[in-house]
Amino acid sequence: MSYSATDMIFDSEGYHQDFLIDLYEKLLKPRLVEEKMLILLRQGKVSKWFSGIGQEAIAVGVTSILQEDEYILPMHRNLGVFTTRNVPLHRLFSQWQGKINGFTKGRDRSFHFGTHEYKIIGMISHLGPQLGVADGIALAHKLQNEKKLTAVFSGEGGTSEGDFHEALNIAAVWDLPVLFCIENNAYGLSTPTSEQYRCEHLADRAKGYGMESHIIDGNNILEIHQKLSNIANDVRENPRPVLIEFKTFRMRGHEEASGTAYVPDEDLAHWRERDPIVRFEQHLLDRGILNWDWAEHIKCKIKQEIEAHLAIASEDRLPEFDETIELNDVFKVTENQYFEISGEISEIRFIDAISDALRLSMRKHPNLVLMGQDIAEYGGVFKITKGFVEEFGKDRVRNTPICESGIIEVAAGLSIKGMKAVVEMQFADFVSSGFNPIVNYLAKFHYRWGQNADVVIRMPCGAGVGAGPFHSQSNESWFTKVPGLKVVYPSNPVDAKALLIAAINDPNPVLYFEHKALYRTQRQEVPFDYYTTEIGKASLLKEGTILTIISYGAALQEALKIIEEEKIDYIDVLDLRTLQPLDTISIFASARKTGKVIILTEDSLFGSIASEISAQITENCFEFLDAPVIRVGSLETPIPFASILETNYLPYQRFREKLKELIEY
Template sequence: MQFNRKALTNAQLINFYHELLYPRLIEEKMLVLLRQGKISKWFSGIGQEAIAVGATLALESDEWIMPLHRNLGVFTSRKMPLHKLFMQWQGNHEGYSKGRERSFHFGSKEHFICGMISHLGPQLAVADGAGLANQLQQKHKVALAFTGDGGTSEGDFHEALNVAAVWNLPVIFIIENNGYGLSTPVNEQYRCKNLVDKAIGYGMEGVQIDGNNILEVYDTISGVRKYCIEQQKPYLIECMTFRMRGHEEASGTKYVPKELFDIWAEKDPIKNYEEYLLNEQILTPSAIEDIRHNMKLAIEEELQIAYQAAPMVANTREELADVYAPAPPVEEPSENMRNNSATTEKPHRLIDALKDGLDLAMQKHDKLILMGQDIAEYGGAFKITEGLLEKYGKNRVRNTPLCESAIIGTALGLSLEGFKSMVEMQFADFVSVGFNQIVNNLAKIHYRWNQNADVVVRMPTGAGVGAGPFHSQSNEAWFTHVPGLKVVYPATPFDAKGLLLASFNDPNPILFFEHKALYRSVTGYVPNEYYEIPIGKARVAQSGSDLSIITYGAGVHWALQYCAEHTDSSIEIIDLRTLLPLDYDSIRNTVLKTGKVLVLHEDTLTGGIGAEISAWITEHCFEHLDAPVMRCASLDTPVPFNTTLEQNFLAHARLAETIERLLNY
């Protein structure tokens, strides 16, 4: 192994040794503690330390890093106290995630480290967002993300690199090629000769280096960092290395040929660097012995501090409170504002209200970025963003490649730097290919390590326009089961504008559903000025005493239409407006008022939000019911294309008979 110090001083070389040795000695101690049952799991990076340490030292301390399992050197090089790290690994409340996350699945804003999730690929797109934030703020910074050889087979790898290349983002992608994805060797992972060869396919530069040579790693990443900043382009680095332990300790290493351990033992990053320092007379054997001895003492001292952590006591109130980031309070607009036609020039369609809301949000939040397929010059599939490009420019109104997962990850990366973002799904159906980022990354991040995800995902949804099974689904129930998300679904132009503005002022990830069939078919007077409607609060769309219909979206208009045609019954209509969190007070109040409840939604019956509402009413309001809670929903089939079949599919086709059955119960 050849070391080239270039202009590095002796002091720097010795510091590199300290930074390289420290995670190794910590790991050796952790393996002892693992056998003693004092920690439950460990992903070892022994043999790979030079990559994490060299990369971190080459960056400035306020540049975001997205590490993975085997990057302890990132955390130690960023000077995170070992006693707190150990509390994290023990699952103590005083750790970085209050005992909610394991090993390295946590982050720290203070140290500019973004916590990973088990689905490894999404980290790469988050780096895109941090890189974009740096670019928009004209900071001379990069973001850096790690992946393994196995992770390069994931779609997120392709999407993240493609977005970084298309948008010319200052992002460094590092592949730690240690020969195995858990137990699967690289010859079963890919067919290209070298993983760095993939760089050319994305139109970016790349290089393969010896990942066990601390000076080569540091020098390469230092130079690449300068390139990314000056050229405003991404870069791919493949670091060749080997892990000397199993994927995690329980998996063992029986699947690895013994001779590989012998070969790579000779390439050990610490042993070779020590020999170099000795040969160059930068350190002496006694100095190395002293360094090791003092580090081991320091590790033991830090562990003693950690051992004093109080035993975990579950606090249900705290657990529930930390699911969402605190949002500013919002007052419900007055009925006078809602009904005062003098505040606007003409009735608004739902689409007009949404356009107004987006425009006002862009004015209010100068760090709000809009992203989506065809939303710039074309104005979006439904023309809701039309005109915004000309007003706010391409930096803030951005066409995206067809890669929903990467764009949602980019939105999260923007949040790390205090930006807000909107991601438009061309159709709500297409969110399935970005599902992981929403339900595992955005939704859980505040609970896991107190990082907000200030992202609004707009979702054109619903049937009734003859668009078939992949452009008509009502998929809101996919997300109402996910703690950490907020799910909003307005039915009127007034509510659409107010809820959208409130969504952009809320630091939590919000799925904002907009019914396509309502875009141009419903109208109402909407104030020109800025106003918000509280998320999580239902409204009484119509008062009544005989029966309650609890609904949202198109269901509100179906219910109003029925009431207009059947004036002999007094029916109360509750427009939920928000599906997560639900307004249980409004639900309880209407049950107490009428005693009969129909839950109506366009979504299919089984597993829809109606089942949750029905169950809650039965559990909490049973003594106030005069009849069973009934549900009216669409058929449990995909959405058919033929309009006759589609109308039969929709819940609307069975609404009248269901209401009459409940009234006559």
């Protein structure tokens, strides 16, 4: 669909004059702010700028039709969202200059922030994840019986990302009230749309998801307002996703350094004639709603506001580095809730302990939602949630499409709305498909702008069951390196139940690893009631003086078997239970006491948690050591399927040999 300047018709009938003037002011404000920012950019007072000149009508129009308590998830070219929501300009200026009164305390720049006060959730540079987050916020609206919708932005380039398609599919399957707003501005940085997709209109992509879609002139503020007002009102009453393609054009570079040399001059000239502000201003002048003097008065008033707020921001201070504050802001601080072990005890399996923890947590937290592939009526591939639908209903026990990334983003959106989520990876290996939102969204949430991610991701993991390279990995070390994530890995049923309950209570993102080989092999007397164990505390299972074994998960159980078979006594056996945060106090205390340490992991050694522990012991306990710290792990190969190959891939025979060598050292 192409547009000319002459077919840009404004239908202002039915609008009050005051409303039209207000809309004109809302369009002007982001343009004038941006013109000032471009000056400051050249002066070196802001570091980067993503221009929205020529696209203001979309951000202003979408925001204008939303209710004040409805969330909007903009991109970095949507300044009009922030100004239309009346975010104080001095706070935006401080944000862009990395000052303390910005929204991220200098920790992030541009529009990479959120604010509950103004119901705006900013994007991250990876673009796509916010689409699934919008799904999560919309799902929370549905579950909380609120007639609300959520609006989320993407550029035409972002529609090529998998997150876009996962988010649309989830929203369609679950009838989520989301307006997916595509700003089709012709170029992704310098790549034209002809090299990005083959469909005639991006709105056509909705057909594949059974979704409604519309094409709107993104430079016509009244067309945007009129059409979206009707759509939004209907979506609030009849929840469903709607895809909106706004045809527009980016008049400046992707960011200022990139320029527009790749754009033909005739295209720039064509779209310059369709400037959304100039054309709307002319319409108001032609109708007698506005005159030149009043237009100049409005511009002068906005410019004065900009200068006044720049003066406020100039007095704001830059952040001062305080290591304690920086480290403490990675996670939401929470008091550990202790629920003592008491009441009836029964012998159950590891898998039953996990199921108990989930069931009791669902009863305790009415705002908790379980999501995963096949977890509803089928009960999950391991039957851990069997019978949950009958007790808690399908709203809270949700089968998901096969879209790990999108569902993790939904969980983040639920957290924004004050809910809790547990996401089951059918196998821990599949988390690679959801890696980006975990390490770049959930992990950085609280540090960036103070929003916690109340999300637990269950990770059925591990070898020893003949499942081969794609269902057997020990991939915990992928995440222990990432600040902002907690990693829990129990070895027995008592801890499995307590630590999962603790993880669900924790308002921060937790990856909960559960080794499949333990599911039906480990039995223990487990308290029937609700109880917890503190995350970040190791457990000393055996105590002695001749050496220390450090391990976790199924490897810990194998270590216990080997020392029993070899009749080795008088040793410390430390079950880590939590890999991040790591209980270095207990690790160092044991290493200093025995002087000999062997670390066993099912993971391969290079870059593993075993390597990190070894390095920390060497740095902090060197003078107490009587032997080198020994690490034992699986082979540096993918995990083989055949039993004889898998047995020799695993580290346990090598551990037996190394253990004897260390005792005799």
